[in-house]
Amino acid sequence: MNTMHTATFPQPSPRRIVNTIDTVLGYMVEIPAALLVVAEIFVLLAGVTSRYVLRMPLVWSDELASMLFLWLAMLGAVVALRRGEHMRMTALVGKASPSVRAFLELVAIGAPLAFLLLVIGPAVEFAQDEGIITTPALEISNTWRAAALPIGCVLMLVVACLRLIRVANWHMTLAALAAVAAIAGAFVAMSPVLHDLGNVNLLIFFVGLVALCVLSGVPIAFSFGLATFGYLALTTSTPLSVVVGRMDEGMSHLILLSVPLFVFLGQLIEMTGMANAMIAFLASLLGHVRGGLSYVLVGAMYLVSGISGSKAADMAAIAPVLFPEMKARGAKPGDLVALLAATGAQTETIPPSLVLITLGSVTGVSISALFTGGMLPGIVLAITLCSVVWWRYRGDDLSNVRRAARGEVLRKLAIAFPALALPFVIRLAVVEGVATATEVSTIGIAYAVLAGLLIYRRFEWSRLKPMLIDTAALSGAILLIIGAATGMAWALTQSGFSGQLAQAMAKLPGGAAMFMAASMLVFIVLGSVLEGIPAIVLFGPLMFPIARQMGIHDVHYAMVVILSMGVGLFAPPFGVGYYSACAVSRIHPDEGMKPIIGYIIALVIGLIVVAAVPWISIGFLH
Structure with a gap:
């Protein structure tokens, strides 16, 4: 008797299904995001070529670039959320016990989920409203551009849900979602009371709620977004689609298109060997001096900052090249990461810094004037840092360090020349x-x-795709913060807060000098808590009109503000930039805490000199 066996196939587990969906979604988002970066490069390059070389301007190039840019920003934000790369403050979360940390990590996914559920409806409404506008050059409906906002939000919602489903601990996931829902429910229940509180609501939402979210490790963009939408939904009658419009406005400044392109340029510099060539030349020039490679680090960060515009890209280009040689010469890891973080703060004003570009776009200050004014303040801070380097390494024994021969220096200069010429x-x-x-x-x-293909003969085609995806992710993370912070700044302005702040700052005793000192203190604190770009977007439009009333030059004030914020950004224990430096150099944060104190003091002294002597910032403008 024949027994028939039916073949049984293993059923895919729910976890495997979720992983498959996530992988497919990754391809669906990452590849278009990477292609959008390429498209932006070609559209803008075609615009420059046709205008300057062929004398035939392309009237549609800026319009198409702007349309693609919003899609790049939103898809990049999706990629960043999927990778867990949205900017957030984890200083306090990192100190919590493992169980509390795991719970807060889930809250950091649940809170964005709440924001996205809140914003999708108004975003759809905004995209529909934009349908009545036809673009002047391409003559197509503006809905094609505005649709990036609701579609991006829906994709982020899917990504956040997938991340929650993949967590093994269901009890903790439900607890985290319940905590987010309970806080949201409490705010909704209090709505009648909040309506009568006036400007006290600003403290509740923009100080209390933002602080709660940021300190819990919720990404900064979503922390700002939740506070803004919560404030407007529960205490005003403003249609929420108006706030989506303000977010769109903040993310769509064409000048911000340089953010992804400079991030990509920074990666190209490293990949083609141009960064290596620059650093090798500087090392041959100063390698025999006490603390010589530390001076090289300061100089290299100054040079590379003029290229990439992104601090993370700058540090990633330099640390892997310089640190092994510096460690071989006896430098302590903590001192290396401390100096790397300090040079990050020192080079914040060197063009084409993303912070300069952002500040110009939100305050109306001329970006070319900011580019001109930013060079000398960086040199002043470099001198103060180098004085600390000199003091620390004055007793070094260099008896076994060989001084590079003149011929070797000249040979390395010849190799580095194409790379050194790029900033110029x-x-x-x-x-x-x-x-x-x-x-x-x-x-x-x-x-x-x-230069990579013809001079250095080093161009790794296989790295282009991951570089383009990384560029889209970092750009999306930055631009979502700018969009959320623009919406928040608009809400603050509508509330009358900016006028009250202006009056309070204008009444400070001591006039312009006291206002400048107060600004330095405020932006050091803001830089450490909020990171650079959101602090600028949020408070730049409020503070610059007051500075003008006080007779302070826009560019001088901009340099002081950016350097103050840089000091806060790279100063532990809260400065996110410091932890970026540790991540890039693979050195534990604890090792650099003590050595960085001297460098921070040097930076503050340099900052005071820049604030006290306006000529350093504006001397070359006339």
Whole structure:
């Protein structure tokens, strides 16, 4: 008797299904995001070429670039959420017990979920309203551009849900979601009371709720978004689609298009070997001096900052090249990461810094004037840092360190020359009017590609795709913060808070000098808590009009504000930039805590000098 056996196939587990969906979603989002970065480079480069070389401007290039840009920002934000790369403060979360930390990590997914559920409806409404607008050059409905907002939010919602489903501990997941729901429910229940509190609501939402979210490790963009939408939904009658419009406005400044392009340029510099060539030349020049490679680190950060515009990209280009040699010469890891973080703060004003570009776009200060004014303050802070380096390494024994021969130095200079020339090529293109501050990054990219292919003969095609995806993710994380912070700044302005702040600051005794000192203190604190770009977007539009009333030059005030914020950003225990430096150099944060104190003091002294002597910032403007 024959027994028939039916073949049984293993049923896919729910976890495997979720992982498959996540992988497919990753491809669906990452590849278009990477292609959008490429498209932006070609559209802007075509605009520069046709205008400057062919004398036939493309009337549609800026419009198409702007349309693609919002899609790049939103898809990049989705990629960043999927990778867990949205900017957030984890200083306090990291100190919690493992169980509390695991709970807060889930809250950090649950809170964005609440924000996305709140914003999708108004975003759809906003995209529909934009349908009545037709773009002037391409003559298509503006809904094609605005649709990026609701679609991006829906994709982020899916990503957040998938991340929660993949967590093994269901009890803790439900507890975290219940905690978020309970806080949201409490605010809704209190709505009648909140209506009567007036400006006390500003403290409740923009201080209390933001602080609660940020300190719990919720990504900064979503912390700002929750506070803004909560404030407007529960205490005003403002349609929420208006806030989505303000977010769109904040993310759509064409000048911000240089953010992804400079991030990508920074990665190209490292990949083509240009960063290596620059550092090798500087090391041959100063390697025999006491603390010589520390001076090289300060100089290299100054040079590379003029190229990439992104501090993370700058540090990632330099640390892996310099640190092994510095450790071999006896430098302590803690001192290395402390100096790397300090140079991050020192180079915040060096063009084409993303912070300069952001500040110019939100305050209306000329970006070319900021680019001109930013060079010398960086040198002043470099001198104060170098004085600490000199003091610390004055007793070093260099008896076994060989001094590079003149021929070797000249040979390395010849190799490094194309790389060293890049910041000057970029600067010249802006000054001579060849390209705008937005377009100039594409000239840098074309230059770096040609130098990599023809001069350094090093171009790893296999790295291009991950580089483009990384660029989209970092850009999306930055631009979502700018969008959320723009909405928050608008809500603060509508409440009349900016006028009250202006009056309070204007009444400080001591006039302009006291206002400048107060601004330095405020931005050091804001820089450490909020990170640089959101602090600028949120408070730049409020503080600059007051500075003008006080007779302080816009560019001088901008330099003081940016450097103050940089000091806060790179100073532990809260400064996120410090932890970025530790991550890039793979050195434990505890090791750099003590050595960085001397460098922070040096930075503050340099900052005071820049604030006291306006000529340092504005001497070359006239």
